Amino acid sequence: MVTTFDHGGGVRSVAVPIPDNPLGHTLVYVVDTDRGPVLVDTGWDDPASWDTLVAGLTACGTAVPEVYGVVITHHHPDHHGLSARVREASGAWVAMHAADAAIVRRTRGTRPERWFTYMAAKLTAAGAPEQHVAPLRTARGRRLAGLSPALPDREIVPGELLDLPGRRLRAIWTPGHTPGHVCLHLEEEHPAQLPGHGRLFSGDHLLPRITPHIGLYEDPDDATVTDPLGDYLDSLERIGRLAPAEVLPAHQHTFTDASGRVRELLDHHEERLAGLLALLAEPLTPWQLAEHMEWNRPWTEIPYGSRNIAVSEAESHLRRLVKQGRAEAVAGSEPVAYVAV
Numbered sequence: 001m002v003t004t005f006d007h008g009g010g011v012r013s014v015a016v017p018i019p020d021n022p023l024g025h026t027l028v029y030v031v032d033t034d035r036g037p038v039l040v041d042t043g044w045d046d047p048a049s050w051d052t053l054v055a056g057l058t059a060c061g062t063a064v065p066e067v068y069g070v071v072i073t074h075h076h077p078d079h080h081g082l083s084a085r086v087r088e089a090s091g092a093w094v095a096m097h098a099a100d101a102a103i104v105r106r107t108r109g110t111r112p113e114r115w116f117t118y119m120a121a122k123l124t125a126a127g128a129p130e131q132h133v134a135p136l137r138t139a140r141g142r143r144l145a146g147l148s149p150a151l152p153d154r155e156i157v158p159g160e161l162l163d164l165p166g167r168r169l170r171a172i173w174t175p176g177h178t179p180g181h182v183c184l185h186l187e188e189e190h191p192a193q194l195p196g197h198g199r200l201f202s203g204d205h206l207l208p209r210i211t212p213h214i215g216l217y218e219d220p221d222d223a224t225v226t227d228p229l230g231d232y233l234d235s236l237e238r239i240g241r242l243a244p245a246e247v248l249p250a251h252q253h254t255f256t257d258a259s260g261r262v263r264e265l266l267d268h269h270e271e272r273l274a275g276l277l278a279l280l281a282e283p284l285t286p287w288q289l290a291e292h293m294e295w296n297r298p299w300t301e302i303p304y305g306s307r308n309i310a311v312s313e314a315e316s317h318l319r320r321l322v323k324q325g326r327a328e329a330v331a332g333s334e335p336v337a338y339v340a341v
Contacts (some may be wrong), residue, residue, distance in 0.1 A: 001325070002014070002015075002052055002055045002056050002059055003015040003025075003056075003064070003327070004056050004060055005058045006146075007029075007199075007254065008191030008192060009188065009190070009199075010031065010032035010167075011029060011032070011199070011248070012029070013027045013028065013029050013030065013248070014028045014030065014052070014056030014057065014059075014060065015027060015028075015051055016028050016042075016043030016044065016049050016053050016056070016082075017043075017046075017048060017050050018043075018044045018049070018078045019044060019046050020086045021078070023078070023251050025251070026041060026043045026044065026250055026251065026252075027041075027045075027248070027250050027251065028040065028042060028053060029041070029201055030054070030056075030057065030060050030062065031164060031186075032164035032165035032167075033069075033164045033165050033166050033167050033170070034067060034071065035068040035165045036062075036066045036067060036068035036272030037054060037057070037060075037062045037066060037067050037068060037320055038067070038068055038071060038162075038164050038169075039067055039069070039070045040071050040073065040184060040201045041070075041073055041079040041080070041203070042070060042072075042082035042083045042085075042086055042332055043078065043079075043081060043082050044078045044081040044082070045077060045081035045084075045085070046047070046081070050082055053082060053086075054166030056265050061249055064086060064090055065089055065090050067086055067089075067090040067092045068089065068093075069091050069092050069093045069095065069154075069162075069163060069164070070083050070087065070093070070094045070095065070248070071095050071156065071162060071184060072094065072095065072096040072100070072152065072156075073176040073179065073181060073182055073183070073201065073202075073204070073205075073250060074096075074097075074100055074177060074180060074181040074182070074203055075096065075100040075101075075103050075104050075149065075178060075202025076178065076204070077149065077217075078250075079203065079204075079250060080096070080104075080149050080150065081149070081338065083152075083219075084149075084150035084151070088148060091118045092154055093151055093153055093154050093163070094151035094152045095153075095155065095156050095162065095179070096150055096154075096155070096156055096325075097155070097156045097158070097173060098155050098156075098178030098180060098184050099175065099178075099179035099180030100178055100179060100181070101151075101152050101180065102156065102180075102181070102257050103178070103179070103217060104149045104150075104151060104152065105151065105260070106219060107148075107149060107153070110220070115221060116136045117136075118220040118307055119136050119308070120133050120165065123136070123287075123311065124310065124334065124335065126285060126286040126287050126311050126314075126315065127285025127286060127287035127335040127336075127337070128287045129287075132304070132307070135272055135304075150336075156171045157271045158170065158171050158172060158173035158182070159171065159172075159312060162184070165323060167188070168186065168187040168188055169184050169185070169186055169187070170184070170185045170187055171183075171184060171185075172185055172238065172239070172242070173235075174203075174205045174232075174235035174238065174239065175209060175227065175228070175231040175232070175235055176211045176212075176214055176228055176231045176232020176235050176236075177203075177204045177205055177213065178217055178226075178231065179217050179226075180334055181203055181204070181205055181235075182203070183201060183202050183205050183239060184201040184203075185197075185198055185199075185201070186198050186200070186201070186222070187199055190246060194245040194256060195331055196243050196244050196245025196246070196256070196258075197242060197244055198244055199244055199245060199246045199247075199248055200242065200246070200247050200248065200258065201248050201250075202237070202239070202247050202248065202249045202250070202258075202301040203249070204249075204250055204251065205232075205235065205239065206239055206247055207249045207250075208234070208247075208249065208252050208253060208254075208255040208261065208267075209252055210252065210267060211269075212232075212327070213231050213309060213312075213313060214228050214232050214316045215228065215309060215313050215315075215316055216228060216247065216311060216312045216315055216316055225319065226319070227243065227316075227319050227320060227323050228319075229269065229316045229317055229319065229320040229321050230319075230323060232269075233269060236262045236265055236266060237262070237266070239258060239262060240258065240259045240262035240263070243258060243259050244258050257310065271318060271319065272293075273320060273321060273326075275293075275294075276293070276314075276317055276318075277326055277327065277340045278340075279292050279293075280338055280339050281337065281339075282326055282339065283330045283333065283337035283339045284338060285333075285335050285336065285337050285338075286315045286318060287311055287335075288310055288337075289314045289318065289338070290307070290310045290313070293310070293313075293314060295310060318338050321338075321340075325338065326340065326341055327340050327341055
C-alpha cells in the first residue's frame with residue numbers, strides 16, 4: 001500500500017519504506033514547480049522502496065521521468081539512496097551541501113577495508129572491548145550499505161534560493177546530524193493561513209518526537225577535532241528564530257510550534273550533559289560512558305551496529321563538555337578516560 005498526502009500549496013509527500021528499520025519510512029516531499037516536480041530527498045536504495053516511490057509519484061499525479069530536480073537534506077542512505085535512480089530515469093539534477101558532498105566523494109573513493117580499519121582503531125581508542133572490535137578486523141569481504149551514493153551535480157549554498165522555478169525555497173545550513181545537513185525554507189504563505197513564516201522541510205534536524213543522532217563524521221585522514229553537538233545546538237537556535245508556520249520533517253509527521261520543539265531539544269541536551277557530568281564523577285572512557293547512558297533499551301539488548309552509533313554519540317557529548325570546560329581527559333590514560341572538572 002502506498003501512502004501519500006497532499007499538504008496543500010503544491011506540496012505532497014510519499015512515505016518510502018526503509019527496510020528493517022524501526023523508523024519505518026522516509027517522507028519524500030514532491031514540490032510542484034514551473035519546470036516539473038522537485039523532490040526533497042528520495043528514500044533508501046532498495047527495490048521495494050523504489051517501487052513505492054514510483055507508485056507514489058503516480059498517485060501524486062506525476063511520474064519519475066517528469067522530475068526536474070532532487071534536493072538532498074543530507075547524505076544518509078534513507079535520504080540520498082535513490083537519487084541515482086531518479087536522475088537516471090529523469091535527467092534531474094541532484095543538489096547537496098558541499099560538506100556532505102565531500103563525504104559522498106570520500107565514501108565512493110575509500111575501499112571498505114579502510115573503513116573497517118578506521119572503525120576498529122576508533123573503537124579501540126574509545127575503550128571498546130576486544131570482542132567487540134575483533135569482527136571489524138575480519139570483515140574485509142563485507143559490503144557496507146551506501147558505499148556508492150550518487151555524486152551530486154549541484155551545490156546547495158546556504159542562504160541562497162534553490163532552482164525551483166515559480167517557488168521560493170531557501171537553504172539553511174543546519175550542521176550537527178551531519179556536517180552538511182540543510183533545512184529548506186519554503187518562503188510562501190501557508191496554504192491554510194497558519195501563523196508563522198512559511199513552511200520548513202527539516203530533514204532529520206527537527207523531528208516531532210525523536211531526538212536525532214548526533215555522532216562523529218570525520219575523515220580517516222583528517223585529525224581535526226569537531227564539535228557536532230555544539231554545531232547542532234547552534235543550528236537549532238537558528239531554526240527556532242525562523243519560527244516557520246509548519247515543519248515538514250523527513251520522518252513521523254508534520255507539526256507546528258517549531259520554536260517550542262527547539263526549546264524541548266535544547267533542554268533535553270542540557271539535561272543529558274548534566275547527567276553525563278554526574279557519571280563522570282569518576283573517570284570513564286567513551287565506551288564506558290555509553291554503557292551508562294540512558295538509551296531506548298538496556299545496553300545488553302542494543303545490537304552491535306547500534307552500539308557503535310551509541311559510542312559515537314557519547315563522544316560527541318564528551319567533546320561538548322570538554323569544549324565548555326566542564327570535563328577533561330585524564331592525563332596518561334589509555335584508552336583515554338574523561339572526568340568532570
